[in-house]
Amino acid sequence: MFAQLGSTFGSLFIVWTMFQRYFPLHFQAYIDQYLRRLVKAFDPYIHIKFYEYSSDRFRCSEAYVAIENYLSSKSTEQAKRLKGDSVKQGKSLVLGMDNEEEVLDEFQGVKLFWSKLETHNKSTTISYYPTSGKMYYKLSFHNRYRESVTKSYLNYVLEEGKAIGARNRQKKLYTNNPNDDRSYHNTRWSHVVFEHPATFDTLAMDPKKKEEIIDDLVTFRESKEYYARIGKAWKRGYLLYGPPGTGKSTMIAAIANFLNYDIYDLELTAVKDNTDLRKLLIETSSKSMIVIEDIDCSLALTGQRKKAKPKKEESKAEVVCPIKKKADEENEGKSSSSSKDDSKNSKVTLSGLLNFIDGIWSASGGERLIIFTTNYVEKLDEALIRRGRMDKHIELSYCDFEGFKVLAKNYLSIDSHPLFEKIRSLLVETKITPADVAENLMPKTTKGDATESCLENLIQAILKAAKDEAMKKKKAEEEEEKALKEKEKSKEKIEEEEKQQPETNSILKSDKEDAETSSSNSIEVLK
Numbered sequence: 001m002f003a004q005l006g007s008t009f010g011s012l013f014i015v016w017t018m019f020q021r022y023f024p025l026h027f028q029a030y031i032d033q034y035l036r037r038l039v040k041a042f043d044p045y046i047h048i049k050f051y052e053y054s055s056d057r058f059r060c061s062e063a064y065v066a067i068e069n070y071l072s073s074k075s076t077e078q079a080k081r082l083k084g085d086s087v088k089q090g091k092s093l094v095l096g097m098d099n100e101e102e103v104l105d106e107f108q109g110v111k112l113f114w115s116k117l118e119t120h121n122k123s124t125t126i127s128y129y130p131t132s133g134k135m136y137y138k139l140s141f142h143n144r145y146r147e148s149v150t151k152s153y154l155n156y157v158l159e160e161g162k163a164i165g166a167r168n169r170q171k172k173l174y175t176n177n178p179n180d181d182r183s184y185h186n187t188r189w190s191h192v193v194f195e196h197p198a199t200f201d202t203l204a205m206d207p208k209k210k211e212e213i214i215d216d217l218v219t220f221r222e223s224k225e226y227y228a229r230i231g232k233a234w235k236r237g238y239l240l241y242g243p244p245g246t247g248k249s250t251m252i253a254a255i256a257n258f259l260n261y262d263i264y265d266l267e268l269t270a271v272k273d274n275t276d277l278r279k280l281l282i283e284t285s286s287k288s289m290i291v292i293e294d295i296d297c298s299l300a301l302t303g304q305r306k307k308a309k310p311k312k313e314e315s316k317a318e319v320v321c322p323i324k325k326k327a328d329e330e331n332e333g334k335s336s337s338s339s340k341d342d343s344k345n346s347k348v349t350l351s352g353l354l355n356f357i358d359g360i361w362s363a364s365g366g367e368r369l370i371i372f373t374t375n376y377v378e379k380l381d382e383a384l385i386r387r388g389r390m391d392k393h394i395e396l397s398y399c400d401f402e403g404f405k406v407l408a409k410n411y412l413s414i415d416s417h418p419l420f421e422k423i424r425s426l427l428v429e430t431k432i433t434p435a436d437v438a439e440n441l442m443p444k445t446t447k448g449d450a451t452e453s454c455l456e457n458l459i460q461a462i463l464k465a466a467k468d469e470a471m472k473k474k475k476a477e478e479e480e481e482k483a484l485k486e487k488e489k490s491k492e493k494i495e496e497e498e499k500q501q502p503e504t505n506s507i508l509k510s511d512k513e514d515a516e517t518s519s520s521n522s523i524e525v526l527k
């Protein structure tokens with residue numbers, strides 16, 4: 001009987017919450033109070049509320065988000081009014097239950113009722129936030145299941161909800177805003193949705209090396225406790241190095257897709273100073289990768305410990321170091337003030353960067369990868385890339401036959417072909433980047449089967465690369481020979497000059513003696 005009465009009052013109370021907004025405020029409070037007391041006295045059900053925002057109204061509650069994710073599939077099946085909320089990996093809508101809808105769930109034979117409700121804002125003050133009430137999910141279940149629900153079911157919902165959230169989560173690619181652009185954006189990072197298709201399956205590289213990298217990433221992802229135990233920030237540094245077009249940026253995208261991490265693409269040239277760098281770091285979230293591409297170029301720009309660097313290809317230097325180029329133009333003809341200008345360009349120092357990597361400032365969130373890429377690993381300061389800072393050094397190199405097979409599968413969907421043997425032998429002797437191989441394997445027409453022509457194109461490209469390489473080698477040898485000859489010539493010249501030296505010296509000596517006698521004569525005359 002009590003149960004019946006309780007549920008009657010309970011239903012009455014639900015109806016009341018739906019319609020109370022139509023009553024005057026003082027009347028609402030009065031009814032609310034009495035209904036609550038009645039329901040409490042007879043209701044055999046337990047009710048738990050999960051509010052959308054924490055009490056400070058700044059943070060969205062983690063539990064609320066997990067519950068929303070957990071209920072989304074159930075709502076699609078049961079609720080009559082649904083709400084299209086977010087986009088799943090940029091491909092489809094995720095539906096959730098609308099306000100005042102109810103969903104039934106079952107867990108180990110226990111029936112559980114979820115409803116989505118909103119508190120009604122009784123405040124008459126003007127608020128910065130939307131004046132609508134607070135959203136919350138309410139879970140109702142019978143008192144006799146209190147223990148199993150609070151101990152097992154809620155944990156289960158949170159875990160499931162988090163897993164669903166991680167699956168649906170859209171990765172983001174962040175870039176740091178230039179310093180002077182900050183007032184407009186009012187934020188240090190701007191982002192776009194990250195949707196790069198690269199995966200480890202499509203990455204052309206030695207399968208053993210690939211396996212090793214994947215193992216390393218998995219170990220890192222699952223080592224939260226280990227890092228806590230050894231007292232180290234939960235982060236790992238990767239240095240990717242190799243010639244242009246060997247897949248460094250592609251690997252970064254593959255790692256992000258594999259770990260489902262956000263990418264923070266840090267452009268050091270747009271960072272004002274070390275303080276700014278620290279602030280940028282603090283604003284990154286966990287489960288992310290902080291990437292600095294072409295680190296050698298960025299560091300040269302700071303004018304710190306490493307200054308000299310070989311020039312990259314013209315086009316690339318323009319893209320990667322626009323500020324440096326501008327600074328160079330500005331400094332033209334101002335050699336006297338060049339040191340002053342250098343210090344103006346000097347923004348982030350190497351030691352600032354080292355602090356950044358060491359995790360002093362990133363110790364908060366954890367689960368972060370720091371990735372540097374460079375074409376010139378030998379130019380980097382040893383302090384920057386020592387183990388502990390850049391824990392894993394990965395070389396990406398020219399395309400070998402295994403790499404070619406991956407690209408042939410990606411671009412032409414083939415595992416074998418009679419021309420493969422020829423390509424295998426050519427790749428042993430010739431250096432060609434995966435980017436060049438990929439370009440040749442890309443069909444140039446949609447008509448007919450382009451497999452054969454693509455492979456033929458690739459063979460021609462490898463032969464051309466071999467020819468270019470041979471010519472380059474010959475030219476280098478010739479230049480070396482020329483330099484050697486010139487060196488020998490100048491050596492001979494010096495030796496000849498040295499041989500003539502005694503004669504010249506004796507002439508000089510007699511001249512000196514003559515001068516001395518004439519000067520002593522003139523002194524005597526003066527006397």
Ligand SMILES: Nc1ncnc2c1ncn2[C@@H]1O[C@H](COP(=O)(O)OP(=O)(O)OP(=O)(O)O)[C@@H](O)[C@H]1O
Nearest residue numbers: 202203204243244245246247248249250434435438
């Ligand atoms: N190892 C690889 N596997 C698959 N595709 C690759 C690989 N290397 C290069 N490519 C292809 O070549 C293109 C250029 O590669 P990517 O930008 O990753 O080179 P990079 O090493 O970052 O060059 P850079 O040093 O110039 O930045 C990619 O879009 C990709 O299609």
Ligand SMILES: [Mg+2]
Nearest residue numbers: 248249293373
């Ligand atoms: Mg790159």
